[in-house]
Amino acid sequence: MSEARETTHFGERQVALEDKQGLVNAVFHGVADRYDLMNDLMSGGIHRLWKDAMVARLAPPKGGRRPYRVLDMAGGTGDIAERIINASVGYAEVTVADINPDMLRVGEERARKWRFPARVEFVAANAEELPFADESFDAYTIAFGIRNVPRIEKALKQAHRVLRRGGRFLCLEFSQADLPVLSEIYKVFSDRVIPPMGRLVTGDAEPYQYLVESIRKFPKPEQFAAMIAKTGFKRVTHTAYTGNIVALHAAWKL
Ligand code: SAM
Numbered sequence: 001m002s003e004a005r006e007t008t009h010f011g012e013r014q015v016a017l018e019d020k021q022g023l024v025n026a027v028f029h030g031v032a033d034r035y036d037l038m039n040d041l042m043s044g045g046i047h048r049l050w051k052d053a054m055v056a057r058l059a060p061p062k063g064g065r066r067p068y069r070v071l072d073m074a075g076g077t078g079d080i081a082e083r084i085i086n087a088s089v090g091y092a093e094v095t096v097a098d099i100n101p102d103m104l105r106v107g108e109e110r111a112r113k114w115r116f117p118a119r120v121e122f123v124a125a126n127a128e129e130l131p132f133a134d135e136s137f138d139a140y141t142i143a144f145g146i147r148n149v150p151r152i153e154k155a156l157k158q159a160h161r162v163l164r165r166g167g168r169f170l171c172l173e174f175s176q177a178d179l180p181v182l183s184e185i186y187k188v189f190s191d192r193v194i195p196p197m198g199r200l201v202t203g204d205a206e207p208y209q210y211l212v213e214s215i216r217k218f219p220k221p222e223q224f225a226a227m228i229a230k231t232g233f234k235r236v237t238h239t240a241y242t243g244n245i246v247a248l249h250a251a252w253k254l
Helices: 017-043 046-058 079-087 101-111 152-162 180-202 206-217 221-230
Strands: 007-010 013-016 068-073 092-098 120-124 137-143 163-174 234-241 246-253
Touching (some): 007 206, 017 046, 017 101, 046 163, 068 079, 068 152, 079 101, 101 120, 152 221
Parallel strands (some): 068 092, 068 137
Antiparallel strands (some): 007 013, 234 246
């Protein structure tokens, strides 16, 4: 007798839960070298402002009596890490963790030219099973990563586990544009512009089709905030940016 397999979304497709990660990995394997360029093209550079806003909210200290350690999960090519380290003027120590070695390789190459290259380390890790000790970080950041993780609740539990008490959780993720005109423009742009642009720049439209569809399938900010709270995080809030195209979720481990 065959057991009913648990399924999840991979873009519009319904796939077995255990198959999603492999499909996601293939997407980022294919685009790693052009990933940063595509982010700039797709967002008109605005992803930089959203990331700046996340780091401004984190407000990492510029000094102190003990180290300030940040885990930038699904940190890919390291641009959040660079911002955090620069904002702390080289005081913060950032671990960039990502499941995809290709994204990490691009990040490691880029980091050699940073202002404070010695303050970052790159670690291959799955957000669902972190190889870090309990209560070992002061902050956990994740930008445009959580919607790619098959078992989001598991990743949230791991985030909570590795944060010390008083630690900060910040998650930047796409939301649903809600201003009437903007949401129409956004829909046309997502369907008609992003996949062809992806093909032009990376040679393949499919990863960008996945990107558009995965955004549509991700829970609404209120639902995702409820998931964060259920994990045990406190003072859970979310802030909309650019007409709700993106939301910044913030919470504390208290
Ligand atoms: N944080 C970067 C940024 O904001 O540009 C990269 C975001 S990119 C859209 C998503 C990243 O999530 C990819 O680098 C991918 O490899 C990573 N990822 C997907 N599933 C993951 C998992 N289970 N654990 C860790 N990283 C994962």
